[in-house]
Amino acid sequence: MKSLCNLLRKIGALSLVSFCLATVPATTQAEYADIVINRQAEKNGMRPVVFPHWFHRIRFRCKVCHAELGFKMRAGSNTITMTDIIEGKFCGACHNNDIAWSPENCDLCHSGKPGLPTGVFGGHETSGPGRW
Numbered sequence: 001m002k003s004l005c006n007l008l009r010k011i012g013a014l015s016l017v018s019f020c021l022a023t024v025p026a027t028t029q030a031e032y033a034d035i036v037i038n039r040q041a042e043k044n045g046m047r048p049v050v051f052p053h054w055f056h057r058i059r060f061r062c063k064v065c066h067a068e069l070g071f072k073m074r075a076g077s078n079t080i081t082m083t084d085i086i087e088g089k090f091c092g093a094c095h096n097n098d099i100a101w102s103p104e105n106c107d108l109c110h111s112g113k114p115g116l117p118t119g120v121f122g123g124h125e126t127s128g129p130g131r132w
């Protein structure tokens with residue numbers, strides 16, 4: 001089943017991929033979800049972070065983030081500070097005004113509704129900032 005779904009994705013059979021999302025294990029679904037990160041943000045006066053996983057995973061290989069940049073593969077398992085980001089670690093490896101827009105755009109990342117807990121939300125249909 002899983003390999004069939006991967007094949008469908010490769011050939012771009014989008015209508016069938018939504019069927020796959022409903023039937024394959026949750027970790028596969030998470031690749032296409034939004035991940036809310038709110039371990040420290042709200043405690044420090046910022047709205048929760050919404051990380052559109054699908055938006056990134058269609059542009060970069062898994063290993064870029066999960067090996068080279070050291071993001072552990074579990075929602076909420078990473079301790080990420082703004083100092084790290086500004087120094088070019090984690091999100092800041094790309095959000096550096098070069099590969100992608102800079103860390104000054106607070107609201108584009110801190111776009112979650114107040115009170116949202118850390119976790120995986122939705123399937124492949126969500127679309128990043130402004131939808132929360």
Ligand code: HEC
Nearest residue numbers: 027030035056057060061062065071073074075076077078
């Ligand atoms: C641009 C960086 C990036 C890329 C590329 C990326 N991920 Fe992730 N991934 C993340 C981040 C960030 C998290 C959330 C970590 C956190 O909350 O601390 C995450 C979380 C996950 C999770 C955990 C979801 C859960 O249920 O807790 C899985 C599984 C995962 N990624 C798999 C993948 C796979 C498979 C690929 C490639 C197809 C991939 N990721 C590509 C950054 C990335």
Ligand code: HEC
Nearest residue numbers: 050051055060090091093094099100101108109127128129
């Ligand atoms: C491997 C590089 C990379 C990493 C790491 C990365 N991003 Fe991105 N991100 C991008 C690129 C490229 C874009 C598209 C920028 C553009 O459209 O100008 C983007 C766009 C976004 C968007 C906007 C999505 C949309 O719908 O337009 C958000 C939100 C975002 N990133 C949040 C994050 C957060 C939060 C992290 C860390 C948890 C992170 N990113 C880590 C490369 C990365």
Ligand code: HEC
Nearest residue numbers: 037038039040041044080081082091095103104105106109
């Ligand atoms: C590229 C995405 C991104 C941008 C842009 C961004 N942040 Fe963050 N920020 C994060 C992530 C991811 C975390 C970790 C959230 C958590 O664990 O709750 C975080 C955490 C924080 C925290 C709590 C941790 C700490 O370091 O104190 C504060 C405060 C914060 N951000 C403020 C800001 C401000 C102010 C701006 C704009 C100047 C900003 N952020 C821009 C992604 C971003």
